[in-house]
Amino acid sequence: IPPGHDPHDYEIGQRHGLRVISVLDEEARINQNGGPYQGQDRFECRKKLWEDMQHAGLVIKEELYTLNVPRSQRGGEIVEPMISIQWFVRIQPLADAALEAVRSGKIRIVPERFTKVYYNWLENIEDWCISRQLWWGHRIPVWYCDDCGKMTVSRRDPSHCVHCDSSKIEQDPDVLDTWFSSGLWPFSTLGWPDETADFNYFYPTTMMETGYDILFFWVARMIMSGLEYTGETPFETVYLHGLIRDEHGRKMSKSYGNVIDPLPVMDELGTDALRFTLLVGSTPGNDMNLSIKKVEANRNFANKIWNAGRFVINVINQIQKDPCDEPHWTLADSWVWARLQALVREVERLFQNYQYGEAGRQIYDFFWSEFADWYVEVAKLQLADGGDRAYYTAYSLARVMDTCLRLLHPFTPFITEELWGYLRRALLETSLRGVAEEWPDALIIARWPEPRPTEGWEDGRVAEFSMLQDIVRVIRNVRAEKNVLPGKLLPATITAGNWFVSLQNQAPTLAALSQLDLDSLKIVDHLAEKPEGNVALVVGGVEIYLPLADLVNIEEERARLSKGLVEAESQITRLEALLASPFAEKAPGPVVQKERDKLVGFKETAEKLRTQLKSLDS
Numbered sequence: 092i093p094p095g096h097d098p099h100d101y102e103i104g105q106r107h108g109l110r111v112i113s114v115l116d117e118e119a120r121i122n123q124n125g126g127p128y129q130g131q132d133r134f135e136c137r138k139k140l141w142e143d144m145q146h147a148g149l150v151i152k153e154e155l156y157t158l159n160v161p162r163s164q165r166g167g168e169i170v171e172p173m174i175s176i177q178w179f180v181r182i183q184p185l186a187d188a189a190l191e192a193v194r195s196g197k198i199r200i201v202p203e204r205f206t207k208v209y210y211n212w213l214e215n216i217e218d219w220c221i222s223r224q225l226w227w228g229h230r231i232p233v234w235y236c237d238d239c240g241k242m243t244v245s246r247r248d249p250s251h252c253v254h255c256d257s258s259k260i261e262q263d264p265d266v267l268d269t270w271f272s273s274g275l276w277p278f279s280t281l282g283w284p285d286e287t288a289d290f291n292y293f294y295p296t297t298m299m300e301t302g303y304d305i306l307f308f309w310v311a312r313m314i315m316s317g318l319e320y321t322g323e324t325p326f327e328t329v330y331l332h333g334l335i336r337d338e339h340g341r342k343m344s345k346s347y348g349n350v351i352d353p354l355p356v357m358d359e360l361g362t363d364a365l366r367f368t369l370l371v372g373s374t375p376g377n378d379m380n381l382s383i384k385k386v387e388a389n390r391n392f393a394n395k396i397w398n399a400g401r402f403v404i405n406v407i408n409q410i411q412k413d414p415c416d417e418p419h420w421t422l423a424d425s426w427v428w429a430r431l432q433a434l435v436r437e438v439e440r441l442f443q444n445y446q447y448g449e450a451g452r453q454i455y456d457f458f459w460s461e462f463a464d465w466y467v468e469v470a471k472l473q474l475a476d477g478g479d480r481a482y483y484t485a486y487s488l489a490r491v492m493d494t495c496l497r498l499l500h501p502f503t504p505f506i507t508e509e510l511w512g513y514l515r516r517a518l519l520e521t522s523l524r525g526v527a528e529e530w531p532d533a534l535i536i537a538r539w540p541e542p543r544p545t546e547g548w549e550d551g552r553v554a555e556f557s558m559l560q561d562i563v564r565v566i567r568n569v570r571a572e573k574n575v576l577p578g579k580l581l582p583a584t585i586t587a588g589n590w591f592v593s594l595q596n597q598a599p600t601l602a603a604l605s606q607l608d609l610d611s612l613k614i615v616d617h618l619a620e621k622p623e624g625n626v627a628l629v630v631g632g633v634e635i636y637l638p639l640a641d642l643v644n645i646e647e648e649r650a651r652l653s654k655g656l657v658e659a660e661s662q663i664t665r666l667e668a669l670l671a672s673p674f675a676e677k678a679p680g681p682v683v684q685k686e687r688d689k690l691v692g693f694k695e696t697a698e699k700l701r702t703q704l705k706s707l708d709s
Contacts, residue, residue, distance in 0.1 A: 113174040133171060178222040178231060178265065185315040186216040192314055192324050200329045201445045202376040205303055212307040221268045228266030236260050274312030277325035284320075296326045303331040303376050330445055331376045335369065338382035356386055363503035364390040370502050371451035392455060393506050396499065399463045400510040403492045406474060406485045407517045414479040421480075422597060423469040424487045426556035429549035430461055431491055436542040438498060451502045458495050465560065466491070472603055482522075489518060489526050494540050508534045555593045559601060561630045562594075566605040566637070569626055572651075573639050582611030584622055586634040588695075591616040594633075627703045629655065632695040652704050659697040666690040 114125045121128045121136050128136045144150050161170040190213045192198045193206060200206045222231055234243040236252035237259040243249050252260050275283075277299075281290040295317070301310060310329055317325035336342055337349040344350065356365050360383075367389045373379045420428075434457045441450035466488075473484040492514060496507045511534040518527035531537050566583075575581065583605075587594045594601065594614050602609040618634075621627070625636035626648065666686055669675075675683055 115171060115173055117173075119171055177220045178233075178263075180219045180221050180271075182216055182219045182315070185319055186213040186311075188318045189213055189311055189314040192318065197324050198314065198327060198329060200306075201331065205306055205331055205376060208303075209306055209311065212311060219268075219271075221271045222263075222265040223268055224264075225266050228269065229272050231263040231265045231267065233263045234260040235263065270308050270312050273309060274316040275320075277313055277317055278321055294321065294325070295323050298328040298330055299326040300330045300332065302334060304334065306331060332373055333376055333378035336378050336380050338380050338384075340378075340380050351381060351383070356383065360386045360390040361393055361506075363393050363506050366504075367392065367451065367455075367502050371448050371455065373448045375445055392459065393503060395459055395463055396496075396503065396506055397510065399458070399467060400492060400496075400514065402467065403485075403488045404513055404517045406470075406488055407514075407521055407523055410482055410485045410521050410523055412482070413522045414482045416479055418483045418486075419479070420483070420487075421469075421473060422552060422556055422559070422593075423466055423473070423600070424483070425548070425552040427462065427466040427487070427491055429553050430457065431494055432543050432545075432549070435494065435498070435540045439542045447501075454495070454498050454502070458499070462491060462495065468604065469600055472600060486523060486526065489514065489523060493526070496534060497537060497540050500534055504535070511537075555590075555597075558590055558593070558631060558633065559597055559604075562601065562633060562635060563604045565628045565630055566607070566635065569628060569637065569639070570606070573626075575639070578606065580606055580608040581637055581639075582613075583607045584613045584618070584625070584636040585615070586618050586636075587614050587616055588632050590633055627652075629696050629699045629703070631692040632699075634699055649704065652700055656697060656700040656704065659693050659700060662693045663690065663697060666693065 112124050114121055115133060116122045119133045121131050121133070123129055125131075125136070128139065131139065141150075162168060163170055190210065193200065193209060200209060232244060232246065234245070234249055234252070235241075236243065236255060236257050238257040239252060239255040241252065241254040243253045243260060245253075248262075249260065251258050277296065278290060278294050281287060281294055283290055283294075299310065299313070306329075313325050317323060334342070337347075337351070339349075341347060341349060353365060364386050368381065368386045369379070371389075372381070372385065434453060437453055438450045441447070441453070470484050470488055474481045493511070496511045496514070500507045500511075515527045515530050518524055562585075570581075580602075585594060591614065598612060598614060599609060601607065602612050622636045622638070624638065626639045628635040628637070666689055669686060670683070670690065
C-alpha cells in the first residue's frame with residue numbers, strides 16, 4: 092500500500108474483470124465506498140438496501156433461505172469477511188521439503204494414520220498469511236519511509252531509510268502469526284543462529300509430542316522452518332496424543348461449563364494422580380474422557396504406593412545383622428522376581444511401540460495386584476521367621492520396590508522421587524547398604540531398569556505360585572459366600588495330584604492366606620473316598636474339601652458347580668479350536684505347549700466337576 096493510502100480505499104486486484112473493494116470499515120460500518128449508505132451499521136444497511144431495491148422494482152421474488160452464519164467462538168458475534176492487505180510467505184518450496192522428510196522416513200508420525208492427514212495438508216498447501224493484527228507478538232521487521240515510500244527490511248531496528256537515508260520511518264504495526272514464531276522453537280530455544288553447545292547437542296531431537304489437532308499448524312511449520320534454516324529435520328518422531336474431553340465425551344468449553352481446572356484437582360487429589368490418569372487413560376491419537384472419579388481412583392493408587400513404600404522402609408530399618416548363610420529364595424521370592432522381570436520386558440516393548448498408557452496400566456496391575464496384595468502379605472509371614480529369612484525377604488522387598496519406583500517415575504514423578512529418597516537413605520543406614528551404594532542422589536537421574544532374558548526357571552515357579560493363588564482365591568470366595576466369620580480357621584482336605592510336593596512345601600503359606608487350620612490341613616496326592624458333607628472346590632486338577640455341611644444349600648451348590656462346569660467346557664471348546672487352527676503350526680513351540688497344558692487342566696477340572704455333581708445328586 093503506498094504510504095498515506097487507506098487500505099479500504101485501495102484496489103486489491105481484479106477477478107474476472109470485477110474490481111474488488113471493501114465496503115466495511117473495522118467497526119463493521121459502511122465506508123466511503125458504500126455511497127449513500129456510508130456510516131450505516133452493516134445490519135441497518137442491509138435492511139435499507141433491500142427496501143431501496145423493492146422501491147426501485149429490482150426485487151424478482153422473496154423466499155426463506157437458510158444459511159450458515161459464521162460467529163466468533165468466544166463472544167458469539169457474527170464474523171464479516173473484510174478485504175485487507177497482509178504479508179504472505181510463498182510456502183510451496185518449504186512444503187515440498189517437509190513432505191519429502193516424512194515420505195523418505197526421516198520423520199515418523201505416530202500413530203501412522205495421521206501421515207495421510209499430514210500429506211493432505213502439504214499437498215494442498217496455499218501461501219501462508221503470516222501477519223496478524225494483534226497487540227502481542229513478534230513485530231513484522233519492515234519499516235515504511237514517509238519520504239520515498241519504500242520499505243526497509245532489517246534484522247536490527249534501523250534508524251534511517253536504506254533508500255533515501257530519511258529518518259522518517261515507521262515500523263509495520265502487524266505482528267507475526269503465532270505459528271510462524273513457535274515454528275522456530277526447536278532451534279531458537281537452543282541459541283540459534285549461533286552454534287551453541289546446546290544447539291549442537293540437542294538439535295535435532297528425538298521425539299516431538301503434541302496434540303493431533305496442531306499437526307499442521309505447529310508440527311509441519313517446525314519441520315519446514317527446521318529444514319529451511321538449519322538444513323536438518325528438527326526431530327525423528329512425532330508422537331500425537333488425543334484431546335481431553337469431559338466424562339461424557341464432550342469437548343471442554345467455558346460455554347458448556349464442563350471445563351476441569353487442573354489446579355484445584357491437583358491441590359485436592361495430587362499432581363501425580365492427575366498425571367497418571369491422563370497418561371494411562373490415553374492411547375496414541377485417540378481422545379480420552381476425563382472424570383474426577385478416575386483421578387480419585389489414582390489418588391488411591393498413589394496412597395497405595397506410599398503405604399507400600401513405608402512398609403518396606405520400616406522392614407529395612409529392622410534389619411541390623413548380616414545373614415549367616417547364602418540366600419535361599421522362597422517360592423514367593425522367586426515368583427515376584429520372575430513377574431517383575433517379565434513386567435520390565437513388557438514395559439520396554441510397549442515403550443518402544445509408543446504404548447505408554449498400556450505400559451502404565453501394566454505397572455499399576457503388577458504393583459497393586461501382585462506386589463502389594465500378594466507378595467507383601469507373604470513377606471509378612473516370612474519376616475516373622477526372623478534370621479536369614481527376614482534378611483533376604485527385606486532384600487527382596489527393597490529390590491522390587493526400587494524397580495517399581497523406577498518404572499513408575501515417568502508416570503508419578505513426585506511421590507516416587509520422595510519415596511525413593513527415603514528408601515535409599517534407609518538402605519544406606521543398615522546392613523543392606525550394598526543394595527543402594529551405587530544409586531545416584533536422585534531418582535530422576537537413576538538408570539532405567541534394563542530387561543533381562545529369561546533363565547529357564549521362571550515358568551515353573553510362576554506356575555506353582557499361580558496355583559497357590561488360585562486355591563486361595565476359591566477358598567476366600569466360598570468363605571465369603573457362606574459368610575464364614577473372618578479369623579475362623581477351617582480344616583481342609585486337599586487332593587493335590589501333580590501339585591502334591593509344591594503344596595506340601597507351601598502348606599503354612601496356604602493356611603495363613605486362606606485362614607485354614609494348619610494342624611488340621613491334609614494335603615494328599617489322591618483320596619480313596621470323598622469326604623462327606625464337605626463343600627468341594629476344583630482348581631486346575633486340585634480338589635479342595637471344606638467341612639461346611641451346615642452352611643451348604645444344595646441348590647446353590649449345584650448351581651455353583653454347574654456354572655464352573657459350563658466355564659470349563661467353554662474353555663475346552665475354545666482351546667481345542669485354537670489348537671486345531673494354523674496357530675498350532677505357526678506359533679512358537681513353548682506358546683503352543685502352554686495352551687495344550689491349559690487344555691489338559693480344564694479337562695481335569697471338568698471331569699472332577701461332573702463327578703462332584705453326580706455325588707451331590709446322589
